[in-house]
Amino acid sequence: MPSPFRDDSSGIEYFIPLVDDNRASYEYHDDHSLQHSSMSYEERSSPVPPLHRNTIHANPQSPNIEVQDSRLHQYHSRYLIKKRRQYRQSTIESKSRSPESVLPLRSRLVFTAQKRRSTFSFAISAFCLLGFLMHGKARSSLHLTIKEVDELAIFSAKLHRKLRRADHDIRLLEKELMALDAIEAHLQDQEIEERVLSQSSAFANPELIEEMNHQKERLKRARSQHEKLKAQVSEISKQDAVEKYGDGTIRIKMDLLFPSKILDDGSVEVDNGPRTIIMEMASLELMPHSVHTFLEMVSEGLLDGCSFIINALHVLKAAPLPYDGSSAHIKAKQFTEAGLESVAFREYSQDFPHKKYTVGFAADGSPSFYINSEDNSEIHVGDPCFARVISGFDAVKRLDNMPTRNEIWFEKRVGIKKVLIL
Numbered sequence: 545m546p547s548p549f550r551d552d553s554s555g556i557e558y559f560i561p562l563v564d565d566n567r568a569s570y571e572y573h574d575d576h577s578l579q580h581s582s583m584s585y586e587e588r589s590s591p592v593p594p595l596h597r598n599t600i601h602a603n604p605q606s607p608n609i610e611v612q613d614s615r616l617h618q619y620h621s622r623y624l625i626k627k628r629r630q631y632r633q634s635t636i637e638s639k640s641r642s643p644e645s646v647l648p649l650r651s652r653l654v655f656t657a658q659k660r661r662s663t664f665s666f667a668i669s670a671f672c673l674l675g676f677l678m679h680g681k682a683r684s685s686l687h688l689t690i691k692e693v694d695e696l697a698i699f700s701a702k703l704h705r706k707l708r709r710a711d712h713d714i715r716l717l718e719k720e721l722m723a724l725d726a727i728e729a730h731l732q733d734q735e736i737e738e739r740v741l742s743q744s745s746a747f748a749n750p751e752l753i754e755e756m757n758h759q760k761e762r763l764k765r766a767r768s769q770h771e772k773l774k775a776q777v778s779e780i781s782k783q784d785a786v787e788k789y790g791d792g793t794i795r796i797k798m799d800l801l802f803p804s805k806i807l808d809d810g811s812v813e814v815d816n817g818p819r820t821i822i823m824e825m826a827s828l829e830l831m832p833h834s835v836h837t838f839l840e841m842v843s844e845g846l847l848d849g850c851s852f853i854i855n856a857l858h859v860l861k862a863a864p865l866p867y868d869g870s871s872a873h874i875k876a877k878q879f880t881e882a883g884l885e886s887v888a889f890r891e892y893s894q895d896f897p898h899k900k901y902t903v904g905f906a907a908d909g910s911p912s913f914y915i916n917s918e919d920n921s922e923i924h925v926g927d928p929c930f931a932r933v934i935s936g937f938d939a940v941k942r943l944d945n946m947p948t949r950n951e952i953w954f955e956k957r958v959g960i961k962k963v964l965i966l
Contacts, residue, residue, distance in 0.1 A: 777888050782832035789839055794825040795966040796842055796931075800852075800939060801867065801959035802946075821936035822966070823903055826929070830893040834905060834930035837887050841911060842963045844882050849875065851957035855948050858918035860940070864911055867959030879911045886910055891928045897921040901940065903931040917944050 785794075798821045805813040825835045841847050851867035852860055864875045879885045886909045898904055898920040905928040906912040915933065916924075917940070933940060947955045 774889050774891075778832045778891070781836035782828050785828055785832060785836040785839060788843070789965065791828065794835070794839065795934070796823050796825070796839075797821075797964045797966055798823065798847075798936075799961045799963075800943070801961040802942070803956040803958070817942055818936065818938040819942075821939050822934055823931040824934045825931050826893075826896045830896050831891055831928065831930045833889070834887055834891045834928040837884060838905075838913070838930055839965065840882070841879075841884050842965055844884065846879055846882060846884060846911070847960055847963045850960045852943060852960070853954055853957055854914075854952060855917075855944060855946065855954060856952045857923070858916065858920055859914040860917055860943055861906065861912060861914040862960060865957070867957045884911060887928060890926055892926050893929075896929050898924040898927065898929050899932070901933040901937065902929050903933070904929040915940060915943075 800819040800821065802815050802817065802819060804815060807813055825839070828835055846864070847862075849866050849868070849870075850862055850864050852862045853865055854861040854863075864879055865872050866875055876885075887905055890907065896902075898916050900916055900919050902916050903913060904916070904924060906914060907924075907927050943958055946958060949955055
């Protein structure tokens with residue numbers, strides 16, 4: 545509702561709206577201020593009425609209306625000039641106090657709307673950024689998945705090719721086995737045929753039958769004599785070993801000499817690795833001849849200067865070949881002159897098989913011996929096994945890891961520097 549207002553100078557009453565929604569703003573120009581601005585709250589609530597298009601005369605029939613309007617217009621002009629000066633002075637003072645405090649005149653409603661608009665824009669920006677991040681992560685995950693699928697496809701193709709190749713090899717092996725079976729069956733047939741023919745010829749020739757029986761008898765006597773000689777040799781070896789080395793546990797120490805490493809600058813690297821092996825001899829009740837023969841080689845110093853030369857079929861074989869490059873003929877002659885070029889017979893005991901880290905004599909009739917790097921019980925049945933390693937396993941492993949040629953011969957011989965009976 546409009547409130548009445550009376551001008552005391554003219555005696556005319558007006559109705560002035562408290563809030564005019566149709567009024568946009570009072571515009572005025574200032575040489576040192578904004579070109580367009582809204583009136584402050586004090587101006588809108590001032591008791592002095594401005595010149596307004598919605599102002600209504602309380603009494604339209606009042607006399608001297610034109611004069612009164614002129615006076616009112618002059619009064620209003622003076623009021624606006626005064627307010628402009630006050631606004632200019634307050635603006636200058638605010639600029640002199642704090643430049644940051646000079647802000648455009650805005651209503652609280654406009655500021656709140658802009659603040660809400662800023663918060664909404666920030667939320668939209670954050671949501672878009674999050675969407676871009678999730679999209680990028682999804683794309684990278686998709687590329688990674690595609691790459692893994694491609695790798696799996698390639699691996700599957702390779703595996704399929706290997707399976708086809710393995711199937712082809714199996715079929716070839718089956719054919720070879722069938723061919724071998726056929727050959728074996730043919731040989732068995734030939735053997736049976738020869739046996740039948742020999743029996744037939746024997747029946748036809750009584751003298752041939754008598755000769756065969758005579759040879760069998762001689763072979764039987766020779767075997768019996770051989771067994772007696774073996775028993776005699778074993779007993780003699782046992783007695784000699786007990787007299788010279790005692791009947792208790794006998795151990796020996798073997799010092800190895802590994803090849804030196806030459807550095808890039810030409811200097812020789814000092815070998816500080818493990819190189820000592822300790823062996824314990826088998827019981828003289830089980831392997832008397834083999835143990836006695838090896839102890840004789842050690843006591844005569846024949847093993848000093850020999851070398852390990854072969855790493856094949858899970859054995860590390862040492863032979864009477866000098867590691868320093870001297871004559872092998874001289875070293876072999878030393879064994880022959882001592883009567884220790886080999887064992888007299890292949891002594892074997894099932895109670896002392898060729899387990900891992902056991903020591904045995906080679907079956908080639910030489911003084912060579914070897915260390916089993918794996919369990920060779922089934923492979924070396926019948927070969928003499930006379931000792932086992934009880935210390936220095938790291939040296940044995942180091943010996944096993946030495947480089948070889950053709951997976952058989954050591955590239956550089958590993959010398960046996962000294963062997964002692966403890």
